[in-house]
Amino acid sequence: MSTTKSSRDSAGIRSADRTLAILDAVGSAPDGLTAAELSHALALSPATTYRLLATLQEHDYLVRSRESRYILGRAVDELGRAVRAQILATPDARRVLSGMRDAARAPAYLTVFRGDDIAVAHVADSAQHPRIGQLHVGFAESAHITAFGKIMLAEKDAASLTRYLDRHGARALTAHSITNEAALREQLDEVRALQIATEVEEYMPKLACIAAPVRGRSGRTIGAVSVSTTAEDFASRAHDLERIVRRGAWHVASASPGV
Amino acid sequence: MSTTKSSRDSAGIRSADRTLAILDAVGSAPDGLTAAELSHALALSPATTYRLLATLQEHDYLVRSRESRYILGRAVDELGRAVRAQILATPDARRVLSGMRDAARAPAYLTVFRGDDIAVAHVADSAQHPRIGQLHVGFAESAHITAFGKIMLAEKDAASLTRYLDRHGARALTAHSITNEAALREQLDEVRALQIATEVEEYMPKLACIAAPVRGRSGRTIGAVSVSTTAEDFASRAHDLERIVRRGAWHVASASPGV
DNA sequence: AGGACGATTCTCACGATGTGCGAAACACAT
DNA sequence: ATGTGTTTCGCACATCGTGAGAATCGTCCT
Numbered sequence: 001m002s003t004t005k006s007s008r009d010s011a012g013i014r015s016a017d018r019t020l021a022i023l024d025a026v027g028s029a030p031d032g033l034t035a036a037e038l039s040h041a042l043a044l045s046p047a048t049t050y051r052l053l054a055t056l057q058e059h060d061y062l063v064r065s066r067e068s069r070y071i072l073g074r075a076v077d078e079l080g081r082a083v084r085a086q087i088l089a090t091p092d093a094r095r096v097l098s099g100m101r102d103a104a105r106a107p108a109y110l111t112v113f114r115g116d117d118i119a120v121a122h123v124a125d126s127a128q129h130p131r132i133g134q135l136h137v138g139f140a141e142s143a144h145i146t147a148f149g150k151i152m153l154a155e156k157d158a159a160s161l162t163r164y165l166d167r168h169g170a171r172a173l174t175a176h177s178i179t180n181e182a183a184l185r186e187q188l189d190e191v192r193a194l195q196i197a198t199e200v201e202e203y204m205p206k207l208a209c210i211a212a213p214v215r216g217r218s219g220r221t222i223g224a225v226s227v228s229t230t231a232e233d234f235a236s237r238a239h240d241l242e243r244i245v246r247r248g249a250w251h252v253a254s255a256s257p258g259v
Numbered sequence: 260m261s262t263t264k265s266s267r268d269s270a271g272i273r274s275a276d277r278t279l280a281i282l283d284a285v286g287s288a289p290d291g292l293t294a295a296e297l298s299h300a301l302a303l304s305p306a307t308t309y310r311l312l313a314t315l316q317e318h319d320y321l322v323r324s325r326e327s328r329y330i331l332g333r334a335v336d337e338l339g340r341a342v343r344a345q346i347l348a349t350p351d352a353r354r355v356l357s358g359m360r361d362a363a364r365a366p367a368y369l370t371v372f373r374g375d376d377i378a379v380a381h382v383a384d385s386a387q388h389p390r391i392g393q394l395h396v397g398f399a400e401s402a403h404i405t406a407f408g409k410i411m412l413a414e415k416d417a418a419s420l421t422r423y424l425d426r427h428g429a430r431a432l433t434a435h436s437i438t439n440e441a442a443l444r445e446q447l448d449e450v451r452a453l454q455i456a457t458e459v460e461e462y463m464p465k466l467a468c469i470a471a472p473v474r475g476r477s478g479r480t481i482g483a484v485s486v487s488t489t490a491e492d493f494a495s496r497a498h499d500l501e502r503i504v505r506r507g508a509w510h511v512a513s514a515s516p517g518v
Numbered sequence: 519a520g521g522a523c524g525a526t527t528c529t530c531a532c533g534a535t536g537t538g539c540g541a542a543a544c545a546c547a548t
Numbered sequence: 549a550t551g552t553g554t555t556t557c558g559c560a561c562a563t564c565g566t567g568a569g570a571a572t573c574g575t576c577c578t
Binding site: 031139 | 272276278280282283287289290291311315318320322323325330331332333334335336337338339340341344373374375398481
């Protein structure tokens with residue numbers, strides 16, 4: 001308790017903290033950073049900065065650009081591929097999603113939990129049925145205004161939902177985006193009751209989405225299956241799409257080993 | 260000099276070393292690792308392992324899966340996106356590549372240096388002109404059997420070429436792949452002379468590729484521009500494609516700010 | 519060329535920091 | 549309950565990282 005100087009000092013191992021802080025800093029600088037900039041930004045002495053940077057370079061996490069700025073290196077790219085590979089759905093699940101896309105004539109999505117976070121495990125789209133926005137395999141944001149996100153949030157208990165919202169906020173992306181936390185909690189009750197979630201123009205104008213929970217052996221929600229289409233199209237065949245995602249969710253659960 | 264126990268101990272900061280070693284280990288395990296497995300793999304005491312893992316969790320680099328295994332977390336995904344964003348070519352360069360693709364009726368690629376490594380900065384393909392294999396924006400391997408790779412390797416001096424080959428090896432992917440280092444060095448001389456590189460069925464059967472260097476203001480090669488097509492097609496219009504990549508390289512250089 | 523400035527590495531001594539050990543608390547199956 | 553295995557805690561030690569400042573390197577300027 002003697003040195004409580006920094007504002008939000010993580011209780012972790014200091015050198016590890018600093019190492020990760022450097023990675024984060026370099027990652028959020030489009031053109032990388034110089035040693036001096038890092039040293040200043042993290043309040044480290046130049047010597048220490050260089051030592052940490054040297055270590056990061058040895059592991060190929062950082063590299064020096066021609067203009068002697070530090071930029072992200074090959075190991076980061078490899079880790080990025082690794083995390084996506086870890087998240088990616090199994091071939092069986094992907095097959096189910098393709099079937100859903102064909103049945104719904106709309107792109108289909110599978111999302112799963114990853115720790116407390118939510119990740120997109122597969123997108124089944126095609127030239128005829130383009131995906132919404134820039135939704136790729138990887139961690140997902142904006143859970144509060146997506147159909148799959150509502151399914152996933154509905155699974156969380158009060159405490160962990162609060163934690164999630166505190167960490168991720170609830171930004172509005174369209175005029176219909178829900179940002180009021182109380183209203184969201186009510187919606188989630190409805191989701192829990194119906195075992196289905198929808199979203200109309202909350203995430204992107206003119207688009208709508210519907211999602212159903214994937215249940216594990218224990219009965220707990222382990223993921224969500226969803227399809228997206230235009231708001232107009234959705235209005236005319238919501239019931240069909242609902243059946244498609246419910247059926248898809250069941251098939252994905254059957255295709256999931258063990259869980 | 261007292262403790263020279265481990266085989267290849269990096270001279271870096273130990274905690275940072277260990278932190279990155281954990282990340283690498285978790286990244287290369289498809290289903291993540293348990294604390295015990297990590298502790299054993301890295302020869303760390305359980306207590307230390309947990310402390311480091313806690314730090315990595317705080318920064319969202321790791322997350323615990325349902326089965327209490329450690330898996331890569333959201334921060335890793337974000338860093339992965341960041342590195343790709345850092346590598347991605349400018350809109351101007353991308354426009355040039357699209358023009359090349361249309362002129363060549365074949366996918367066009369731009370690669371750049373990233374430290375000593377080689378990275379793909381853009382791929383201009385289309386449904387009519389699909390890309391070769393799984394070539395995406397990010398760090399590239401197999402430089403010795405790709406046209407763009409030969410351009411890039413030809414820029415390196417003897418020492419740094421040796422270093423590169425030592426670190427990356429020279430694996431064969433087809434029966435035509437060059438793996439003999441002496442033969443490769445001769446080829447690179449030819450590349451330096453002609454300022455053009457080709458590759459026929461060295462990287463993938465039935466495919467061929469041709470690349471030209473992008474020169475910076477100083478005259479040094481800062482990247483490569485290439486197109487790929489079938490070996491058959493390449494044989495019939497190699498000269499046309501050569502002119503296209505040479506012209507494309509010049510246009511990319513003009514579109515590159517400052518360098 | 520000279521010289522001046524910034525960037526980078528080296529040296530060194532101090533002590534905070536990370537460490538391993540063992541015990542305790544916890545989780546979870548049988 | 550009883551037993552494994554996992555995770556955290558407490559503690560004392562010395563290792564390891566640290567900052568300051570000097571020394572070296574590289575580069576730009578005129």
